[in-house]
Amino acid sequence: xxxxxxxxxxxxxxxxxxxxxxxxxxxxxxxxxxxxxxxxxxxxxxxxxxxxxxxxxxxxxxxxxxxxxxxxxxxxxxxxxxxxxxxxxxxxxxxxxxxxxxxxxxxxxxxxxxxxxxxxxxxxxxxxxxxxxxxxxxxxxxxxxxxxxxxxxxxxxxxxxxxxxxxxxxxxxxxxxxxxxxxxxxxxxxxxxxxxxxxxxxxxxxxxxxxxxxxxxxxxxxxxxxxxxxxxxxxxxxxxxxxxxxxxxxxxxxxxxxxxxxxxxxxxxxxxxxxxxxxxxxxxxxxxxxxxxxxxxxxxxxxxxxxxxxxxxxxxxxxxxxxxxxxxxxxxxxxxxxxxxxxxxxxxxxxxxxxxxxxxxxxxxxxxxxxxxxxxxxxxxxxxxxxxxxxxxxxxxx
Amino acid sequence: xxxxxxxxxxxxxxxxxxxxxxxxxxxxxxxxxxxxxxxxxxxxxxxxxxxxxxxxxxxxxxxxxxxxxxxxxxxxxxxxxxxxxxxxxxxxxxxxxxxxxxxxxxxxxxxxxxxxxxxxxxxxxxxxxxxxxxxxxxxxxxxxxxxxxxxxxxxxxxxxxxxxxxxxxxxxxxxxxxxxxxxxxxxxxxxxxxxxxxxxxxxxxxxxxxxxxxxxxxxxxxxxxxxxxxxxxxxxxxxxxxxxxxxxxxxxxxxxxxxxxxxxxxxxxxxxxxxxxxxxxxxxxxxxxxxxxxxxxxxxxxxxxxxxxxxxxxxxxxxxxxxxxxxxxxxxxxxxxxxxxxxxxxxxxxxxxxxxxxxxxxxxxxxxxxxxxxxxxxxxx
Numbered sequence: 001x002x003x004x005x006x007x008x009x010x011x012x013x014x015x016x017x018x019x020x021x022x023x024x025x026x027x028x029x030x031x032x033x034x035x036x037x038x039x040x041x042x043x044x045x046x047x048x049x050x051x052x053x054x055x056x057x058x059x060x061x062x063x064x065x066x067x068x069x070x071x072x073x074x075x076x077x078x079x080x081x082x083x084x085x086x087x088x089x090x091x092x093x094x095x096x097x098x099x100x101x102x103x104x105x106x107x108x109x110x111x112x113x114x115x116x117x118x119x120x121x122x123x124x125x126x127x128x129x130x131x132x133x134x135x136x137x138x139x140x141x142x143x144x145x146x147x148x149x150x151x152x153x154x155x156x157x158x159x160x161x162x163x164x165x166x167x168x169x170x171x172x173x174x175x176x177x178x179x180x181x182x183x184x185x186x187x188x189x190x191x192x193x194x195x196x197x198x199x200x201x202x203x204x205x206x207x208x209x210x211x212x213x214x215x216x217x218x219x220x221x222x223x224x225x226x227x228x229x230x231x232x233x234x235x236x237x238x239x240x241x242x243x244x245x246x247x248x249x250x251x252x253x254x255x256x257x258x259x260x261x262x263x264x265x266x267x268x269x270x271x272x273x274x275x276x277x278x279x280x281x282x283x284x285x286x287x288x289x290x291x292x293x294x295x296x297x298x299x300x301x302x303x304x305x306x307x308x309x310x311x312x313x314x315x316x317x318x319x320x321x322x323x324x325x326x327x328x329x330x331x332x333x334x335x336x337x338x339x340x341x342x343x344x345x346x347x348x349x350x351x352x353x354x355x356x357x358x359x360x361x362x363x364x365x366x367x368x369x370x371x372x373x374x375x376x377x378x379x380x381x382x383x384x385x386x387x388x389x390x391x392x393x394x395x396x397x398x
Numbered sequence: 399x400x401x402x403x404x405x406x407x408x409x410x411x412x413x414x415x416x417x418x419x420x421x422x423x424x425x426x427x428x429x430x431x432x433x434x435x436x437x438x439x440x441x442x443x444x445x446x447x448x449x450x451x452x453x454x455x456x457x458x459x460x461x462x463x464x465x466x467x468x469x470x471x472x473x474x475x476x477x478x479x480x481x482x483x484x485x486x487x488x489x490x491x492x493x494x495x496x497x498x499x500x501x502x503x504x505x506x507x508x509x510x511x512x513x514x515x516x517x518x519x520x521x522x523x524x525x526x527x528x529x530x531x532x533x534x535x536x537x538x539x540x541x542x543x544x545x546x547x548x549x550x551x552x553x554x555x556x557x558x559x560x561x562x563x564x565x566x567x568x569x570x571x572x573x574x575x576x577x578x579x580x581x582x583x584x585x586x587x588x589x590x591x592x593x594x595x596x597x598x599x600x601x602x603x604x605x606x607x608x609x610x611x612x613x614x615x616x617x618x619x620x621x622x623x624x625x626x627x628x629x630x631x632x633x634x635x636x637x638x639x640x641x642x643x644x645x646x647x648x649x650x651x652x653x654x655x656x657x658x659x660x661x662x663x664x665x666x667x668x669x670x671x672x673x674x675x676x677x678x679x680x681x682x683x684x685x686x687x688x689x690x691x692x693x694x695x696x697x698x699x700x701x702x703x704x705x706x707x708x709x710x711x712x713x714x715x716x717x718x719x720x721x722x723x724x725x726x727x728x729x730x731x732x733x734x735x736x737x738x739x740x741x742x743x744x745x746x747x748x749x750x751x752x753x754x755x756x757x758x759x760x761x762x763x764x765x766x767x768x769x770x771x772x773x774x775x776x777x778x779x
Binding site for chain 1: 399400401402403404467656659660668670671673676677679680681683684687688689690691692694695697698714717718766767769770773
């Protein structure tokens with residue numbers, strides 16, 4: 001038993017810290033720390049900085065331009081980025097599609113698409129969910145019919161995160177409507193600029209435009225954009241869903257958010273004394289702090305197991321449920337800490353180039369928005385109920 | 399970073415686990431738990447010969463372990479088998495004797511390690527059983543002697559002990575950390591009376607009463623008035639032990655419940671097919687894994703010289719274990735339904751032990767408050 005990083009791992013962490021100190025623009029980390037919405041340009045700027053350092057594709061082997069990091073290095077990197085208030089890397093191309101292409105794509109597909117992911121030529125989004133296929137993803141109905149050298153796609157995708165910025169979408173489409181529902185699905189790469197593609201915004205309860213609906217009407221997609229074999233898409237989709245899991249618990253985000261809460265509770269007053277001296281509030285803070293400490297170690301245990309050659313199965317589900325519960329509780333406490341100043345909704349104050357004067361404490365502006373936005377954590381990526389089903393299936397074997 | 403047990407500790411866990419599975423069956427355990435002695439001399443001896451007690455003490459004190467992970471490995475196995483023998487009193491009293499460190503004390507520790515003698519630790523008191531420090535028992539100097547007066551509450555395995563390590567106040571107020579002293583008191587000392595009783599989760603304890611008990615001056619362990627740091631460290635070892643024991647008991651309880659849900663048929667299918675029950679089982683798994691992390695951190699922290707970090711980790715673990723242990727116990731009974739209510743089912747005894755662990759050395763509320771206090775003010779050095 002040794003709970004400490006090895007000297008090599010500590011050295012790597014210091015390298016990451018030095019890089020973040022030197023290369024992460026204060027304008028970006030400041031926006032992240034204040035909970036402002038990031039513009040497409042903000043996200044692209046960070047993408048380019050990481051790419052210039054060669055640290056963008058943390059899941060890819062070196063031969064494809066990746067870092068070749070092991071799970072522990074990847075965890076350290078992601079954690080340090082979160083602690084430094086770095087923007088999130090947009091995962092769809094780098095973390096999701098990239099590994100699928102590397103595993104299942106043709107040489108031509110890898111040569112064409114992978115460099116374009118790295119240099120930012122393509123902005124990818126994910127076409128999985130449909131109005132009738134949420135948790136039951138395999139019920140998807142978006143149709144692709146082969147027509148000579150093309151597929152013709154008709155149907156609808158939804159919850160398409162940052163689809164408004166994207167020029168490419170990877171989609172699960174039904175190519176065999178007669179087969180059992182998991183067996184008739186294919187994995188198709190679609191140019192969003194093709195005739196017949198329409199993107200419509202979905203405004204979420206926090207007033208944000210983060211997700212979209214994407215409609216396909218007789219969209220012609222070159223057959224060479226099929227990944228792997230026709231009707232084998234479900235296998236690739238599952239591979240993708242279980243791939244990016246080292247940071248699923250988001251412990252770094254929780255640590256930053258808790259630190260923000262701790263600072264604020266130390267100065268906000270309730271009944272004439274700091275909020276962190278209030279018995280009920282301090283007990284809630286302590287509970288989540290302890291859960292988070294436990295989570296950090298649970299996360300490291302899983303990563304050490306994966307680094308030792310294990311495959312994360314049930315553990316990813318454990319991390320997702322525990323991690324999202326903690327993140328949601330911290331944002332909930334931050335909202336409570338604001339008292340009546342959780343109410344004002346100055347949407348302009350959260351824009352990337354905000355000029356609007358905030359109301360109440362400076363920390364209050366994003367708090368309710370983040371609280372409502374973070375309800376998504378236990379819904380997306382396989383809802384926490386689906387994660388429980390997965391664990392139950394693995395442990396009960398029924 | 400490495401979460402593997404060392405080869406030595408794995409072997410210790412294996413041989414202890416094997417002994418308990420083969421020799422300390424549930425039926426045997428039940429007989430011992432309900433016996434007048436509250437433990438089995440024969441098994442205690444055998445476990446001593448296996449080296450299990452020695453693993454709880456360092457080389458310097460005549461053992462061959464004594465670190466947080468040694469304690470954790472042993473107590474996790476003890477928890478799996480619901481062992482009632484006096485391991486916890488041995489850790490607590492043994493550590494205090496070892497720390498006192500005179501040749502006579504180390505000789506006594508050796509007899510503990512060999513299973514020849516049992517010494518219990520008597521610290522908590524009837525007036526304030528929920529406090530860690532509230533000590534009213536007084537020791538006053540009378541020439542060459544100390545005279546001890548007071549009461550001690552729920553002293554585990556008191557009737558089996560040949561002697562007690564007693565905390566008493568030689569000066570100061572009941573709540574003070576300063577002014578506490580430790581004494582080694584023979585069980586047959588004049589003026590010491592005892593009311594023994596069985597415990598709801600098996601084994602026995604007693605209320606102790608000291609009425610003008612005269613002790614020789616060498617009964618004092620360590621320095622008069624300066625015992626708190628030693629007590630805190632011994633309690634820390636006790637916390638790691640209890641938390642690890644709870645972890646073992648939780649694993650077994652969860653496994654028993656899983657087996658039952660697979661096998662019990664209602665409405666024409668195994669209970670485990672019902673999602674309402676599946677998700678509750680998953681909740682237990684999550685809490686147990688989080689508790690496992692807490693125990694690992696506490697075990698690693700036990701030997702930390704940084705008192706703040708050490709005591710925080712210990713309180714975090716006991717809080718976590720208190721929460722998780724009670725949840726696992728209550729849910730396991732509920733998921734079993736009526737049969738979970740029966741004395742006959744082993745599970746119900748695991749549930750009782752898990753709940754009672756929350757009543758030993760401070761419950762979840764106590765340690766949550768202590769954690770909060772520790773994050774505000776530095777721990778005693």
